[in-house]
Amino acid sequence: MGQVQRLPDLEAETVVMDELTQEVLQTLQPQVQAARGRITTDFSARSTVTYARSNLRTILLNLLSNSLKYADPARPCRVHLSMWVQEGRPVLMVEDNGLGFDLQRHRGELFHLFRRFHDHTEGTGVGLYLINRIVQSNGGRVEVESEVGEGTTFRVFL
Known part of the structure; x- marks a missing residue:
């Protein structure tokens, strides 16, 4: 059996x-x-977080x-x-106008370790997994909206 990963x-x-x-x-x-x-940035509603x-x-x-990394080159x-x-809860929102991805298709595997949705650029598939682990270990959650060719929005409930 593998060890349960615990964040410090x-x-x-x-x-x-x-x-x-x-x-x-x-x-x-x-x-x-x-x-x-x-x-x-617009941190006028909440400029600090604990x-x-x-x-x-x-x-x-x-x-x-x-x-x-996933910016639209056009x-x-x-x-x-x-x-x-x-x-x-404080909510951190990060919105971009990048390549986006098919959320319906990938929703279930979005935060899986080593999972990637674009192959044209380097990456390990660890970032979203790590973010989700950190946020969940603090009682929060991550919400995602994305449209192919339009961009992606992450709402992180800290």
Whole structure:
């Protein structure tokens, strides 16, 4: 029998979303330039969140990285991040205008380990799995909307 994977318990702290987003974007600068990306944010409804900083960084890094990686080469990449409170939980939303994918076809396997929906670019299929594990281990959930050729929206209930 395999061992049950357990995520380490990390201390929650107050994280300023603009600061964390800028830190992640600095890491992703080459990808932003390659995708001709423009990333906008609106954290006016909720500018901070209490969460384990490294976990939140992992969530942001993977979602932004995917938005850039799966940008539509026919147009500049646009990604918008926002946050608000719904059902008593902070909700992080990441919307992009990328390639999108067939959600009806792939919904059941979206968060499976090593599952990928586009083969033209490098990736391991670990990002969404990891995001889902982090969010669920903190009692949250991830909702996804996507249209082929239109883009993808992730709502992360932290």
